[in-house]
Amino acid sequence: MSRFWSQVVRDLTPYVPGEQPKIANLIKLNTNENPYPPSPRVLAAIRGELGDDAARLRLYPDPNADLLKAAVARRHGVTAQQVFVGNGSDEVLAHAFQALLKHDAPILFPDITYSFYPVYCGLYGVAYRTVPLTADFSIDPADYCGQANGGIIFPNPNAPTGRLLALDAIERILAANPDSVVVVDEAYVDFGGDTAIGLVARYDNLLVIHTLSKSRALAGLRVGFAVGHPALIEALERVKNSFNSYPLDRLAIVGAVAALEDEAHFADCCARVVASRERLVGELAGLGFDVLPSAANFIFARHPQRDAAELAGALRDRNIIVRHFKLPRIDQHLRITVGTDDECRALSDALREILA
Template sequence: MSSFANRLTQGLEPYTPGEQPKEPGLIKLNTNENPFGPGPKVREAIASFPLEALRLYPDPESVQLRSKLAEAAGLSPEQVFVGNGSDEILAFIFQTFFEAKGEPLLFPEKTYSFYEVYAKRYGIPCLTLPLDADEQIDVTAFDRPSQAVILANPNAPTGCLLTPPEIAELCAQNEERLVVVDEAYIDFAPEGMTALSLLARFANLLVVQTYSKSRSLAGLRIGMAYGSPELVNDLSKQKNCFNSYPLDRLAQTLARAALEEGGYYRHCCAVVRNTREEVAETLRGMGFFVTRSHANFLWIRHPEQTGEELYKALRSRRFLVRHWQRPGFRDFLRVTVGSAEDMGIFQRALAEIIQYNGSVSEVER
């Protein structure tokens, strides 16, 4: 660290992203990317994109994209905010709505680790609440004095899901308290599980989504937030103090194209869900504890081998999965649901590692 870093920077503990392969031949199941590529309309939009337009700044308010997102969600454009992936939007949320004093911000003990990073970065007091024995979030535990609530739904890394009535209960506990629901993985849950339908009832609800997962656009960084016009206006004020042009021209164009092919993405998500359930059933048969995931990953634990042992054994077999050394996390692995072929190879590798003698079924393509 340089001698010029201020005291805040000196004390930062940054978020650690999943490993990106630097060698060929690895099976990458560690960053929850979609095994399917972008849809045909996105490919067409790339091919026809006018390169000369890149000399011009993009629309700072992403009006066309916000209008299309609003139409798809049954909302007004004034209820939609967009940014460079949901992570940037989460950073704006922490800067805009949470205070560095007073009651704590609440989030689950096991959840997206960026929440804790942001809280420390902005000096926001926080309180983490434990999950139950099945790795589920207990909504009633959040009914306590607090400045706000943030949680991922489905939760990451557990994959467990809260239903809209449970989110409504959370919002109703204190309608003067903001509730942020991070729905990065919602498209892998059953239809109708998004909290967007609750926005008409609760002015204290903010829903964050992304095109990195279900829309196969992780490389573009497209995120969105939905809430009341007042909440969106607050976020816009913060954004315009930081970066007036968050989404570039290409990202806006391809995001609009992705919106037009819902059928393709629904099919891809259905295939991922089916693969997830087949693999989960097989792993349970092999003796693993596997949560009831509604995301595009599995949260698994073996009763006889530690998470670190499994991680190293898989890495030696050229698999990348996610493992954390934090308390409560270290016995688990988070495994992205990849292609049917990759998941079949993964299952056989795990069976070899734990010396499982039963049959391992092939994953249907």
């Protein structure tokens, strides 16, 4: 701590990202990265943007990223005026907290959810109240209806649980809160859910946020976007242009467009992850784990007879990294990213050895 710190910095409890260890022969199942490479069109687009001498890099990118907004609009059947893009979905979320969720009343989000939400609240001075998940770790829409609030945000599927909320349940929350913005964070929806973007035309209080880090395998490019009513998008643009007019570089823009346009690669990649997830669920269930239903590219599991921290440590000794959260209600669970079939098999074999 320094005497030069502001009170805001003194009071912050920063988000702790998943570990990125530099270990040889590591099986990395802790940060929900896609186990497969992005579309080959991405690299081709980046090479094309660079040209022979990379001279274009001396020029600023398009501050509006119009090519990318148009690609998102085509993909989801909306207009470009309903699309906002940013440097990963985390930046889009940050702008949403400041532009749309900072009101007199507290916002609502689940007690077990993406741990960046309370961090943003601390950074931007947003009051909040957590809503407990049910006993089976699902979101009950009734808990979000009939309450005065400054906004609602939740991931769907939820993280770190992986549980999915049906679209009719989301619509129930929207209809019950017409004067509150409802932000649905769909980072993992492509692995087993239906996007709520189709509801945007009927609900002017809905903002849906996506990332290209997961299902499009572009975590290294940092691209996210939001879809909502043009008035919500304008609010995000006002914050963005008061913070950083150029959040996406030239290579990220063209790479993201190429990824969005390769539907066949996207569908095949998601299908492979889902198939691996179901096999992994079966393997872990056979080893005695309780595994929550998952619609994401990860699973959330606990072993009734073994301590989660000890299991995570034993896996690490075998160069396999999973995520363990030391938080109430979930400190005996492990969040395990779905890797390739070979990686999942190595995980199962290691757990079988540890449990034996």
